[in-house]
Amino acid sequence: MTFLRRLQWNDSSVLIHPPGFYIIGFTSLPFANLYFIFLAFVYVVSVVFNTFLIYIITVDLRLHNPKFMAVGNLAVVDLVLNTCIIPGMLKAFLAKNNFVPFNLCMVQMYVYYSFISMESFSIAVLAYDRMIAICFPLRHGSINTMTSMSCILGVIWCFCLGIQIFSTSIMTRLSYCDSVNVYSYFCDYAPVFRLACNDNTLQWAVASGLSLLILLGPLSFIILSYMSILIAVFRMKSVESRVKALATCTEHLILVAVFFFPVLTIFMVGLLARIKPDPDLRVLSLSLASCIPPCLNPIVYSLKTKEIKSKVLTMFRRIKGQVVNG
Numbered sequence: 001m002t003f004l005r006r007l008q009w010n011d012s013s014v015l016i017h018p019p020g021f022y023i024i025g026f027t028s029l030p031f032a033n034l035y036f037i038f039l040a041f042v043y044v045v046s047v048v049f050n051t052f053l054i055y056i057i058t059v060d061l062r063l064h065n066p067k068f069m070a071v072g073n074l075a076v077v078d079l080v081l082n083t084c085i086i087p088g089m090l091k092a093f094l095a096k097n098n099f100v101p102f103n104l105c106m107v108q109m110y111v112y113y114s115f116i117s118m119e120s121f122s123i124a125v126l127a128y129d130r131m132i133a134i135c136f137p138l139r140h141g142s143i144n145t146m147t148s149m150s151c152i153l154g155v156i157w158c159f160c161l162g163i164q165i166f167s168t169s170i171m172t173r174l175s176y177c178d179s180v181n182v183y184s185y186f187c188d189y190a191p192v193f194r195l196a197c198n199d200n201t202l203q204w205a206v207a208s209g210l211s212l213l214i215l216l217g218p219l220s221f222i223i224l225s226y227m228s229i230l231i232a233v234f235r236m237k238s239v240e241s242r243v244k245a246l247a248t249c250t251e252h253l254i255l256v257a258v259f260f261f262p263v264l265t266i267f268m269v270g271l272l273a274r275i276k277p278d279p280d281l282r283v284l285s286l287s288l289a290s291c292i293p294p295c296l297n298p299i300v301y302s303l304k305t306k307e308i309k310s311k312v313l314t315m316f317r318r319i320k321g322q323v324v325n326g
Helices: 032-059 066-083 086-094 102-135 146-173 189-193 201-234 239-247 250-272 279-304 306-325
Strands: 005-009 013-017 020-023 099-101
Touching (some): 013 146, 020 102, 032 086, 032 279, 032 306, 066 086, 066 102, 066 146, 066 279, 102 201, 102 250, 102 279, 146 189, 146 201, 189 201, 201 239, 201 250, 250 279, 279 306
Antiparallel strands (some): 005 013
């Protein structure tokens, strides 16, 4: 680094901020070129399917209900989440430029953690929708309304965006006067605050606390929701009704498994246990855990949800008919 920015803090100490950081997470990864080709494919699929899912939910009035409002919200979150990460990774690989300016690093950190938080809570909202539909079938329409779902999603957005303002702003209270090499695939929270040469106890505590809140909180709610669902299902008299009720949860359970288990394992090992896993393995695992779910979510809902599958087939028949007649 040729120069550092010095900032006054409370008129008593000097904070040292570098012009930026170098993202070096994939510099030693074997077959990195093949991995980036795979990521490019994942990003294209994610953009196409999430945009298509949002379009279908928007134009089909039959899908204007609380469940598909939550599904559409998840698609928007998935789209933003992959867009804030993968293009930057591809740019660093293709342009051989892995430097990220300090302010842009903070912005990327904020956007990523805001939307990974929303991803977690959005999946929990879908569990809530299934619980109300199965446990209270006669009152489902009056409990889970468009208004109530809008309020729930609005609270989630405000909470996630608000809490990450605090977590990101305290990163600017650290001095980075030694290394500026971030061993991750983006401006990751823990790898960045570990570069600080002053006390980072607050940042470590916030990272650990938010990991518990954002991951274990929604996951605990999902587990409790499915316990309620199982109780309600076993009270049903016919086996056919039980199978039909559980079948409506299939796509959601896939999302839970794909998102929570890899991310939860990596975050808990890295932050709470204070165990340092192999750096290359951590970067590869975390990047896959972050990028794959936003790609799979719209595919799962498109293939497993009867309403969306029906709409897609209708659209393809219409397009096929126009091509034949044209």
